[in-house]
Structures are given as structure tokens and as C-alpha cells.
Amino acid sequence: MARLANVSENTVSRVIRDKGAIAPETRRRVIEAIDALGYVPNRAAGSLASSSSMIVGVILPSLSNIVFPELLRGIHAGLAGTSYQPMIGVTDYDLEKEQQLISSLLAWQPAAIITTGFDHTDAARRMLEASKVRVGELMDIDRRPIDLAVGLSHRGAGRAMARHLMRRGYSKIAYVGHDWDADRRAHARYLGLCEGLGDVGLALVAEHRVDGPSSTLSGRQALAAILADGAEIEAVAFSNDDMAVGGYLHCLAAAVPVPDRLALMGFNGLEIGQALPKPLATVLSNRFAIGKTAVETLLKSPDRAFEPAIIDTGFSIIDGATA
Incomplete structure (x- = not known):
């Protein structure tokens, strides 16, 4: 590591222990060498x-x-x-x-x-x-x-969501979700949902994602936005139960009958979803x-x-x- 950073072993030791004055450029070279080698100091060695x-x-x-x-x-x-x-x-x-x-x-x-x-x-x-x-x-x-x-398999869970909604007779299905950059598993479920629909020649009729993490407020606002766009939607698959619960609350406030006018489905099987006046259709993950x-x-x-x-x-x- 010292050779890779072109410094002495003593300098490497001081950077690792964060002891003494180290020039910024020297510290940078040592840290890059640490990252490149995957080195981890053993702090338990003295215990x-x-x-x-x-x-x-x-x-x-x-x-x-x-x-x-x-x-x-x-x-x-x-x-x-x-x-x-x-x-x-x-x-x-x-x-x-x-x-x-x-x-x-x-x-x-x-x-x-x-x-x-x-x-x-x-x-x-x-x-x-x-x-x-x-x-x-x-x-x-x-x-x-x-x-x-x-x-x-989150991709498999997304496909299962599609199959469940289609078995219930829905073909005009939309998606409401949250930021995929922070939640890759939500993206995998979305891909599985699209694949499940594609297996029978269908596609999402509309979709809306919010920036940032999931929340009930985001779910409520996102469902309101997608419905305002005017697409003909029979059912909405949400990225998770937080978002779906928010969507249900929008339906209550806007007097949208669930599921007669609009079906809702979430993911995770959270207790709050099952405590709604109409328990949420969802996928239970065994956390x-x-x-x-x-x-x-x-x-x-x-x-x-x-x-x-x-x-x-x-x-x-x-x-x-x-x-």
C-alpha cells in the first residue's frame, strides 16, 4: 500500500489512525490506495x-x-x-x-x-x-x-401483481411510484409488472413517479395527479403500501369508489394497509x-x-x- 501511494509505511499508518498532520495530496493518495486494495485496518487487534x-x-x-x-x-x-x-x-x-x-x-x-x-x-x-x-x-x-x-425476487413480485390484477378482470392498469435511484427494488417490481402485462399483450396505460422516497402524502398526491391527466384507468399498482395507502386516502377524499371505480394494489403487506376500511390488496414480503x-x-x-x-x-x- 505504501508503494502504491508512494509514501512511507509510517505515513500510511498515520493516515489510517488519523494521527498527526498529513498533507491533503498525501492523504488523498493513501485513501485511493486503500480503496484500490480493499484494505481494512483491524481495530480489534489490540483487544x-x-x-x-x-x-x-x-x-x-x-x-x-x-x-x-x-x-x-x-x-x-x-x-x-x-x-x-x-x-x-x-x-x-x-x-x-x-x-x-x-x-x-x-x-x-x-x-x-x-x-x-x-x-x-x-x-x-x-x-x-x-x-x-x-x-x-x-x-x-x-x-x-x-x-x-x-x-x-422483486421482479417476480411485480409479475405476480400484474397477474393478480388481470385475474380480477382489470386490463387498463397504471403505475404510481417513488424514486428508483434510492430504491432499486421498487424499480425491479416495476419491470416485473411491465413484463407481466407484456406477456398477454398489455402495457401500462399511465404512470407517475414522485421524486424522493415513498410516503402516504406522496401516494395521495401522485394518484390525484395521474387521475387528473384523464387516462382511462381501472386499476393502479403502487410501488409499495405507503404509496397505496395515500392513494386510498385520495379516493376517500375525492369520493372515488374503491374498487368499483378504481382498484388499488400495493407491496409489502404492512399492517396499516390491512387496517384501512377496505383492507389493501398487496404482496406480502416476509421481512x-x-x-x-x-x-x-x-x-x-x-x-x-x-x-x-x-x-x-x-x-x-x-x-x-x-x-
């Missing part, structure tokens, strides 16, 4: 050997979205009765922040690191691949994992099972298998009363 084996790093994109606390609840259930403790970081859907968290967690030589999804910076992926710890990538199974993937299964599988063996593993926890349709 008891056991301190590095009892940590499970958990990196979540959000704690305000109920989906991820449920995932965390499953992880806690999987750790119950063991001596392992979770060390939790939140990225706010920022991959650079995830990279920093991965570097910090790997420095403590955890027994495992759990992330959400397959999207990482190149440097973060190199660190995870180069490390010897178990790595679980959760919520998605549509790509090849570094070590272990536990979750569901608790994903977290619990992942941590139990990772802790069964300290060593990665020769080939990455995928565990499909599946999904199911909740018929509800809105479609």
Missing part, C-alpha cells in the same frame, strides 16, 4: 480475540421505513440465545455512507456483516469480497451475492423471516461456502378488498 467474533454488523438504509425495523426484529430473534451482539448502522440510502460503515465495521473483524440489497460502491464491494467474514445481502435474490442472499433466516444461516459456519448461496423466502398475495 481480546473473542471481541472480534461476537459482533454482527447490520447496515440498514432506513429506520423510519417500517420495513427495515421488521427486518431488524427478525435479526434480533435470530441472535436470541446466542452471545452475538448486533452493531447497527444506517445509510439513508447513501452508498458512500454505506462504504464508510462497511469499512468501520470490518475494522472490528465481525463474525458477519448484513447489508440490504446488492448495490455497493466498487470500493465497498472489494472490501466485502476481500474480507474473510460472512456477508449477507438481504431483501433481494435476483443477482449473484458475495456470500449469501436471503429475500425474494421478519428474511432477517431471522439470514443471521441464523450466517452464524452456522464461520467460513464462506465455495459458491454463494441464495435463500428464497418468497412472497404471497393478500387479496384484500381494494382490487
Whole structure:
């Protein structure tokens, strides 16, 4: 690393420990060398050997979205009765922040690191691949994992949404969603929805996406906007239940009969959707099972298998009363 950065080993050490005065250009070269090599300092080296084996790093994109606390609840259930403790970081859907968290967690030589999804910076992926710890990538199974993937096929869930709506007799189907840059799984569901419709020669009759994350307010405003455009719509598939609940509230306020005039369908199977006057038609993702299964599988063996593993926890349709 010192050779790659063209500095002394002592300078590398001071940059890593953030000690002493370092010229900005020198610091930049050392950090670039660290990223290129996927190097992670071992901060547990001076501690008891056991301190590095009892940590499970958990990196979540959000704690305000109920989906991820449920995932965390499953992880806690999987750790119950063991001596392992979770060390939790939140990225706010920022991959650079995830990279920093991965570097910090790997420095403590955890027994495992759990992330959400397959999207990482190149440097973060190199660190995870180069490390010897178990790595679980959760919520998605549509790509090849570094070590272990536990979750569901979001593309498959989107196709299932299309089939469910078509079985109910709807052919003029629209889509309302949120920002795909921060939520690639929502994009995968959209693609699956379009593929499912395309299988029988149909296409979306309208679509509307809001900038930023999903919310009930965004869902309400987005449904109002797409209906105002005047397209003939029989049913709306939403990117998730947050958005769909907002759409239902718009229908209540605008006196749009659901599902007689307009059918609504969400994704996630959140409790709030089932508490509506008419329970939401949705796709149930097994978030608790994903977290619990992942941590139990990772802790069964300290060593990665020769080939990455995928565990499909599946999904199911909740018929509800809105479609």
C-alpha cells in the first residue's frame, strides 16, 4: 500500500489512525490506495480475540421505513440465545455512507456483516469480497451475492401483481411510484409488472413517479395527479403500501369508489394497509423471516461456502378488498 501511494509505511499508518498532520495530496493518495486494495485496518487487534467474533454488523438504509425495523426484529430473534451482539448502522440510502460503515465495521473483524440489497460502491464491494467474514445481502435474490442472499425476487413480485390484477378482470392498469435511484427494488417490481402485462399483450396505460422516497402524502398526491391527466384507468399498482395507502386516502377524499371505480394494489403487506376500511390488496414480503433466516444461516459456519448461496423466502398475495 505504501508503494502504491508512494509514501512511507509510517505515513500510511498515520493516515489510517488519523494521527498527526498529513498533507491533503498525501492523504488523498493513501485513501485511493486503500480503496484500490480493499484494505481494512483491524481495530480489534489490540483487544481480546473473542471481541472480534461476537459482533454482527447490520447496515440498514432506513429506520423510519417500517420495513427495515421488521427486518431488524427478525435479526434480533435470530441472535436470541446466542452471545452475538448486533452493531447497527444506517445509510439513508447513501452508498458512500454505506462504504464508510462497511469499512468501520470490518475494522472490528465481525463474525458477519448484513447489508440490504446488492448495490455497493466498487470500493465497498472489494472490501466485502476481500474480507474473510460472512456477508449477507438481504431483501433481494435476483443477482449473484458475495456470500449469501436471503429475500425474494422483486421482479417476480411485480409479475405476480400484474397477474393478480388481470385475474380480477382489470386490463387498463397504471403505475404510481417513488424514486428508483434510492430504491432499486421498487424499480425491479416495476419491470416485473411491465413484463407481466407484456406477456398477454398489455402495457401500462399511465404512470407517475414522485421524486424522493415513498410516503402516504406522496401516494395521495401522485394518484390525484395521474387521475387528473384523464387516462382511462381501472386499476393502479403502487410501488409499495405507503404509496397505496395515500392513494386510498385520495379516493376517500375525492369520493372515488374503491374498487368499483378504481382498484388499488400495493407491496409489502404492512399492517396499516390491512387496517384501512377496505383492507389493501398487496404482496406480502416476509421481512421478519428474511432477517431471522439470514443471521441464523450466517452464524452456522464461520467460513464462506465455495459458491454463494441464495435463500428464497418468497412472497404471497393478500387479496384484500381494494382490487
